[in-house]
Amino acid sequence: xxxxxxxxxxxxxxxxxxxxxxxxxxxxxxxxxxxxxxxxxxxxxxxxxxxxxxxxxxxxxxxxxxxxxxxxxxxxxxxxxxxx
Amino acid sequence: xxxxxxxxxxxxxxxxxxxxxxxxxxxxxxxxxxxxxxxxxxxxxxxxxxxxxxxxxxxxxxxxxxxxxxxxxxxxxxxxxxxxxxxxxxxxxxxxxxxxxxxxxxxxxxxxxxxxxxxxxxxxxxxxxxxxxxxxxxx
Numbered sequence: 330x331x332x333x334x335x336x337x338x339x340x341x342x343x344x345x346x347x348x349x350x351x352x353x354x355x356x357x358x359x360x361x362x363x364x365x366x367x368x369x370x371x372x373x374x375x376x377x378x379x380x381x382x383x384x385x386x387x388x389x390x391x392x393x394x395x396x397x398x399x400x401x402x403x404x405x406x407x408x409x410x411x412x413x
Numbered sequence: 414x415x416x417x418x419x420x421x422x423x424x425x426x427x428x429x430x431x432x433x434x435x436x437x438x439x440x441x442x443x444x445x446x447x448x449x450x451x452x453x454x455x456x457x458x459x460x461x462x463x464x465x466x467x468x469x470x471x472x473x474x475x476x477x478x479x480x481x482x483x484x485x486x487x488x489x490x491x492x493x494x495x496x497x498x499x500x501x502x503x504x505x506x507x508x509x510x511x512x513x514x515x516x517x518x519x520x521x522x523x524x525x526x527x528x529x530x531x532x533x534x535x536x537x538x539x540x541x542x543x544x545x546x547x548x549x550x551x552x
Contacts, residue, residue, distance in 0.1 A: 331434050331437065331438060335437055338441050338442075338444075339444065341448070342445055342447075342448035345448040345451060345452045349451050349452065349460075354457075355457050355517065355519045355520075356513075357457040357461070357510055357511075357513055357514035357517060357519050358457050358519075360510050360513065361451060361457070361460050361461055361464045361510055362451060362464075364464055364468060364506065365447060365451055365464045365467060365468070367468075368447075368467060368468045368471065368472050369444060369448075371472055371495075372440065372441065372471070372472055372475040375475055375476055375479040375492070376475070376479065378479070378483070378488075379424060379479055379482055379483060384483070387479075387483070387491045387492060388491060390491070390492070390495050391491050391494060391495045391498075394495050394498050394499050394502070395502075397506075398498075398503075398505070398506050401509065401510065402505070402509045405506070405510045405512070406509070406513065408510075408513040408517055409513035409517055411517065
């Protein structure tokens with residue numbers, strides 16, 4: 330029950346991140362929104378691993394942590410290069 | 414309705430289960446607050462503040478709560494490694510985004526209090542950014 334409520338809250342946070350990706354005035358805002366999207370995805374994967382009883386999803390959490398870090402750093406370099 | 418969780422993988426119950434659920438709820442609340450900050454704060458630097466806190470503390474709390482609730486040693490080990498990696502990588506990513514915003518001259522909210530001579534003010538000295546000293550101050 331608590332896990333379901335937490336997943337709903339995470340879905341709302343994903344909507345917020347999507348809105349910021351669309352309207353974000355600068356590229357740095359969009360990079361931040363993608364970062365928050367990764368955080369929401371990883372938290373939802375961890376909770377779904379509990380909810381569905383699928384421990385294989387926890388490996389995805391571990392990999393997604395590293396992929397999210399690399400994606401954020403690479404996008405930040407792109408945003409810094411495009412001066413605007 | 415406990416879903417399929419009760420069939421093969423029994424979640425931790427009792428007092429430890431309450432602790433795990435509390436950690437999960439706290440972490441999700443922090444992520445929600447971070448999302449609120451991303452939506453409402455006025456400029457990119459303040460949004461970086463909110464998102465970095467949500468990523469570091471919120472996700473680590475969710476992962477620790479999942480580690481408490483999850484059955485089996487494998488899951489606990491994987492989750493602890495993921496939480497430790499998150500704690501180490503989030504500050505680096507946050508610094509990279511903040512530095513990128515600075516170099517791209519992302520505008521600061523005018524209410525920001527800053528020292529004289531700092532900030533990504535528009536300086537006519539060239540595209541090298543504010544790394545040098547004393548860009549020209551607007552007003």
